[in-house]
Each structure stands twice: as C-alpha cells, then as structure tokens.
Amino acid sequence: MKINKFLMATAAVAVFTAGVLSYTAAYAIDSDLDVEAYVVEAITLDCDDVSLNFGNLNGANAGVVRVSTADARTQFSGGPNLIAGGTVTAGECTMDGESGLIVDLQIDDTTIGNGTDTMAVANYTLAGVGAATVDANNYDITLDGVLNTYTIGGDLTLVGGESAGNYTGTTTVTALYQ
Amino acid sequence: MIFQARSVIKFKATLAFVSLCIFGLTMAGFGIYKANASTSQLTVDATVVGTILIDCTTQELNFGTIIPSGVAGTVQVDTANGVSDSGGATYVSGAASGACAVEGNASAPYEIDYVVSNLTGPGVDMTLTDLVSDNANGQGPFFGLGTHTANLDGAGEDAFTIGATLNVGANQAGGNYTGTIEVTVDYP
Numbered sequence: 001m002k003i004n005k006f007l008m009a010t011a012a013v014a015v016f017t018a019g020v021l022s023y024t025a026a027y028a029i030d031s032d033l034d035v036e037a038y039v040v041e042a043i044t045l046d047c048d049d050v051s052l053n054f055g056n057l058n059g060a061n062a063g064v065v066r067v068s069t070a071d072a073r074t075q076f077s078g079g080p081n082l083i084a085g086g087t088v089t090a091g092e093c094t095m096d097g098e099s100g101l102i103v104d105l106q107i108d109d110t111t112i113g114n115g116t117d118t119m120a121v122a123n124y125t126l127a128g129v130g131a132a133t134v135d136a137n138n139y140d141i142t143l144d145g146v147l148n149t150y151t152i153g154g155d156l157t158l159v160g161g162e163s164a165g166n167y168t169g170t171t172t173v174t175a176l177y178q
Numbered sequence: 179m180i181f182q183a184r185s186v187i188k189f190k191a192t193l194a195f196v197s198l199c200i201f202g203l204t205m206a207g208f209g210i211y212k213a214n215a216s217t218s219q220l221t222v223d224a225t226v227v228g229t230i231l232i233d234c235t236t237q238e239l240n241f242g243t244i245i246p247s248g249v250a251g252t253v254q255v256d257t258a259n260g261v262s263d264s265g266g267a268t269y270v271s272g273a274a275s276g277a278c279a280v281e282g283n284a285s286a287p288y289e290i291d292y293v294v295s296n297l298t299g300p301g302v303d304m305t306l307t308d309l310v311s312d313n314a315n316g317q318g319p320f321f322g323l324g325t326h327t328a329n330l331d332g333a334g335e336d337a338f339t340i341g342a343t344l345n346v347g348a349n350q351a352g353g354n355y356t357g358t359i360e361v362t363v364d365y366p
Contacts (some may be wrong), residue, residue, distance in 0.1 A: 030362040033234035033276045035306065037241035037253070037297055037344055040270070041352030098352060177245050177268070 040098040043146070045175045052091030052121070052154055056083040059117075059162035069127035069151040079156055089151040099145025102178045105131075106138050107152065107171060114165030121171065125154040140178070143175055230282035232363045239340055239359065242272030246350040254347060256338040257312040257319060267346035276340035277359075278361055284334040286365060291325040293360040297344065301351025308343040309359070327366065 054065055055073060061079025073088045075081060097103060109122040123136045128150030130142035141150070154171075180242050228346035242261070249266025256275050263269040282288060290311075296303040311326045312318035314337040330336050340359065 029229070029231045030360055031232045031234040031278060031303060033278060033359040033361055034238035035241075035276070035342075035357040036238055037299075037304065037355045038243045038349050039243050039299070039301070039346065039352050040243060040271070040350055041356060044245050068224060078259060126312075177270075 043097040044177045045095045047173050048095035050092035053089045055086035055088040058083050060115045062160035064101045065156045067153045069125050069153045083154045096147040097143045101176045103141045104169045106174045110171035111168040112169030114167045117162045121154050125153040126159045127151050184340045190286045228283050230363050232280050234361050236280040237277035240274045241274030241344045243270040243332030251346050252343050255341040256344045257341045278338040280331050280336040282334050285353045286330045289325050290363050292323050295357045297355040297357035300353035302347050305345045311338050319355050
C-alpha cells in the first residue's frame, strides 16, 4: 500500500514535469517583413487664369496670325488681319509635380467661334522651366518641384470673310508623367 | 531499487515529453515488481522538439514608385517580382517581392501565418490586401492571411516569397509609405 502511494505520487510529478517541457520545447518566432511604397507627387495643372488671346482682327482676308509665348502678335502669313486694340496675351498654365520627373504635356488643336463662324487654332509654342518641344502639340517638361508658369503661343487661321463678333473656345491640355 | 527506479523516471522526464514519460512509468512499475532482479537495461529514446526560426529582414516587399491620379487604383506585386497596376494608379519601377527564410527541424511540417498592417505615410493610409506567398519546398502558393502549412526540407530549411495588392487612393498624397507584415511560424 505504501508502495502504491509512492508510485502515484511519482507519476504525478513526472507527468507535470513532462508537461512543462513539452510546452517550452516548441516555440514560435516571428519576423516583421517591411513593406514600402513611394507615391510621387500628383501633377497639378491649372490653365484657367490667362487665355491665349489674339486681339482685334480684320476677318476680311485669309491669313494666319501668330501670338508668341512672350505676348507678341505678328502676321505670320496672308492678311492683313491685324487691327490695333484688344488684348493680346499668350495663354498660361501653371504646373507642379514630382521634382526630377518628366511630364508629357499635350495641347490639342481647337477652334474658336462666334456662333456663326469658326477659326482654327493650332501650331502651338510653349515656354517655361524645363520645357522641351517634341512637336507643336507635345512637350517634355522636366519638373523641378516648384509651381512654374508655362506660356503658350499659337497660330490663328482666318479663311477670309469671317463674320464680326467675339470668338471664343477652349482646348484641352493634358499632363502625364512619362 | 525503488530509488533506482525513481531516478530513472526523473531522468526521462527531464529529457522528453508526455509519451516518453508514460513509457518510463511503465518501466518503473515493472522495475519495482521485479525488485530482486540483479540488472535490467532500459532503452531511452527522446525526440527534442527544436526551435523554428524565421527571418524576413533581408528583402522587403516593395511596391516601388507609383503615380497616383484622381481615381483610386491598385498595384499588385506577385511572388516572383512581377508587377501590374489597375485603375488610377500607375506603377513606374522599383518593385520587389518580399522574402523570408525559415529554419527548423529537418523534414518537419510547420505553420506560417501573417498579420498585415496598413502602409502609413504623408497621406491617407494605404491598405494591403490579397496577400499571396509561395515557398521553395513546393507546398505553395498560399493565398490570403490565415494559417498555411508547409514542410521544411531535409536540411531543416524553407524560403518564402511574398506579394500583395496595395490599394492606392484617389489623389494619394506623394511621399514614402511604410508598413509591416508580421510573419509567424510554429510547429503544428
């Protein structure tokens, strides 16, 4: 009887000890996997403030009137179409984005009208920080991380005989990272 | 002899686990019953369950450079450094799958699971979804979080590559975003 009690006590101790060991023998280790992403600054483009404006014109003659990126107006061909007065300005866009990245800037050809007649606007020119011309509608602009102003000139084509009035229109300017 | 038998029990208990101790107790009882035996030999076997370790510090999961837009989008990195994008997010360059190395007992099955955090940075947090992982020993790929079971090879090793989908918000603010995936391994 004494032996039996002893055996029971021994068994209890042994099982307990083994239970502790089995708990500590296998254990988990975790490790943090770093995750990273870099989001570039979105392009901000605003062309709403200063219009490309060709001033007062004589519509009787066919011709092409050019406004430069420096607000200078010339009779490029045909005409004469230039009449003193009115506002002559190159268009302006401001743009900002991630410094060092290159933006493809596209300016679509367009027309302006007075409700009766239309005139074509095309053959743009663009000037500003980091700008390089691809063609009349496309420009590569290397951003410097600063909000810069880009001036836009263009050619207005008159076919002759346009009716009098105020001609207005818009064009789409699109900026995308290369 | 009683004390000799008791000492054997204690010896086995410090080596191993429950099944071995039950075996030891049986032998101890046998020894007491044969109290007058001169000698007896007891074979002792033990399997020591070793440590399992994981290291995910050598290669982070990198979504690279991303161009946001006014429309939300995603960038997906798979387990083999493949990248795709959708919606308004445009992937540029620099992405890589994450990698982890596992070491433990030779040929042992083990469990791996993940806890994912958001990526934080200058703008709104970006979430990670659709985690996918694959292992060198061939039990993968594994999709989603949860617990996945893989096997260590004969050298007690395995390696994981990890990808996921990053959800980029509309007009996500520019800058560097970081987060972590906590990877845990254990024996079943």
